[in-house]
Amino acid sequence: MILPRCVHLAAFAAIGLLFQAPAMAGDITMAKGAVRFSVPDSWVPIMQTQGDPETQVFQVPDPSPVGTKTLSRVTVSVKQAGNLAGYQSWMGQLTARARQLNGYAPDTHRAATPNDYFYTAQETGEKFTYHERYAFSGNLAIQVRCVRPATGDARWQASFDAGCDDVANHLPQ
Template structure:
């Protein structure tokens, strides 16, 4: 394969990783968002709560021992107080993770960033919550704190999470 053709293929793969074309609908159509085509849907539950989990492919050897993923959970709640209890419960579960260290509220109210370990691997987590149409919506992005894929992959992962968050916040 020629160098030019290899560069074109690499550029196409990078662009495919940032294309947002997969539309996802949850909670009977009341919650919707878009994901990059490169994300792989690895789990889906129906009912209450309804959960969708996406693997964000890591092209490096890091992926052999860690799973970069994005989870969207939608739970019916009766009112704002029930939403606040849902957020408090989820936050308490996060604080119980091994090595939990808070990293602030980078996206404003109802958002949390932290680090913790999974099977000895340091992870970076970002969680954001919304209350809409009597639903508590949680976006949880989890990736290895360090990946051999490098800073560009980590930035692409974070950008994908931000794009999903923007579509959920509509």
Template sequence: MNRTLRVLLTALAFASPALGATDVAMADGKIRFAVPDAWVPIMQSQDRDSESQVFQVPGSTQADATLARVSITLQPVPNLNGFQQFAGTLRSRASGLKDYAPRKASSPTENAYTAKEGPVKQDYYERYFYTGGYAIQLRCVRPADDAKFAAAFDKGCAEVASRIPS
């Protein structure tokens, strides 16, 4: 009985990371939020100045041409001016994308636009947050001409935005 219990506890210990796969922790656990279960983590990077996580969002009919994805990037900043510089730099990079065309954003902390990625026109939605000394960008990218997929993708992106502490 004792051996069986040890085996069971060991199995649970190895399985537990999969149970919390939708929970995301960044900045040494200071920034936490959840993402939809279906999102697949495809990249994580961290250096002294910034940290990023990227998730593929499956379901687009144009998946062979491009990846629908969501990225969360954060950077420590000393104050609100640092946040504004972070957001300004990323907005400036966006405007340099191929066939960049701005769309109407619903608040000053949002950036919406279309651009081409290879042959595919993409819809981009960015939202910026400032919390706990961190500037955060949530960037959602999906094919522009996949209306059926767009509703589910946009809902997931909005859910994540509502879960990022601000």
């Protein structure tokens, strides 16, 4: 059967769009399957590293005016720690690095725990909210780092925070 030329072109265009569409998030595995979690389909994977540490970074699109010039993101990092002392050392290094950020200030509105840290800092001229959660499982040190503008649409912020908490709550403890 011979199809008109326009049908062939439409088919090639559709196939091209499939290959050009950004990869969507979903079910994620890290550390050879030891760490598993899911992220909303609206989160866009923007970076992945292999090795030690292994990292996955997701952009969480922010529809607010601030969101057009900032990068809201969730990062999950997994590192071989060997033992509890190695985990505590890695966590100490990362939290010390956070305190060096421009405008760092602990967030007094949210209570920190031994494995949860809330703070704000300046990024691209805007105040950002950071939530870092740490876990130790087997010999793996795990960090979930959620970064979003401190101002903007309250519903979007609540959705972002819920997504971040959901990822962290499904990691091995």
